[in-house]
């Protein structure tokens with residue numbers, strides 16, 4: 001229920017917040033406890049808690065089927081799935097990983113951790129993602145790897161990036177964390193490039209509390225990653241690979257992920273109906289454009305992303321702060337972009353005017369398991385209230401000072 005009589009009741013002007021509990025943009029889906037316990041019995045009874053346990057193996061098998069790919073290798077986090085794959089695939093003697101700047105906040109850190117340098121490139125304004133055309137100009141003698149990052153809504157130019165890699169003999173990997181459920185005309189995400197990486201963090205579509213995995217059709221890569229994640233051990237006291245570390249997924253996390261994998265269709269159905277409600281309600285709010293999911297192929301409808309267009313009376317950052325004050329945990333979309341931040345490690349210089357422009361315009365609205373239809377209606381009514389009272393709010397802000 002929306003309850004703001006006048007702008008004095010806005011939380012930024014010290015009114016009471018709209019919600020008592022926070023409305024987040026994370027998925028945070030919880031499976032049936034009975035299902036979790038049922039899967040738990042497997043590892044509990046066998047007392048096999050980690051080191052390639054039964055549920056980890058079952059999860060890998062089921063995810064390989066899900067993504068229609070030969071191999072799936074599970075890790076303790078998305079971070080290690082990405083870092084080890086990057087290290088394994090990067091061309092020896094080359095230094096740069098080609099990636100968008102308008103992307104996941106920690107991507108440059110992961111690259112630096114691997115000892116490589118991010119080379120940031122532009123994205124397409126239509127998809128907010130990298131394409132053949134946006135990446136090609138940045139290929140150079142030092143390019144070790146092409147990193148295709150899927151955007152939060154829909155997919156990047158998968159076939160274009162594969163083509164680019166082929167033309168220049170450079171490996172291609174995808175960070176497919178945001179596209180775990182998606183498909184394109186050519187097939188399920190998970191089977192493209194040299195490898196694709198995913199996260200099982202609680203905030204992602206498939207909640208394993210923590211965890212990650214890699215999918216690939218390359219047997220040699222799959223074996224190398226399996227060795228690397230467990231100190232390079234091939235059997236007891238038989239270390240056959242240097243540079244390994246412990247990045248194994250344990251059975252508790254595999255169990256959580258398995259239980260959630262069974263319920264994924266339920267989560268997606270709920271996401272879809274929430275998305276449809278947002279689309280309906282936002283269609284008559286001037287200045288806000290909802291990013292639409294491509295429904296031709298499979299999609300998760302996971303995250304609600306909107307653009308604040310030139311017709312919207314406030315900046316994106318101002319709007320996010322109004323919402324946050326009401327306990328609506330809207331977040332800016334990948335902002336600041338990576339090239340706009342000061343890094344402690346070397347990155348390649350970049351001038352990316354389109355990314356600069358785009359990085360000020362988009363935000364995520366509440367979604368996931370904690371958000372119901374009333375919440376969505378309240379959020380959209382609140383946005384309309386902001387717009388209807390923009391003049392007064394701006395006048396009041398002059399008195400109060402901007403947030």
Ligand SMILES: *Cc1c(COP(=O)(O)O)cnc(C)c1O
Pocket residue numbers: 077078079080104175177178198199200201210211212
């Ligand atoms: C969350 C996320 C990661 C990292 O995954 P963790 O499991 O949290 O380490 C990588 N890439 C993207 C796009 C993400 O959203």
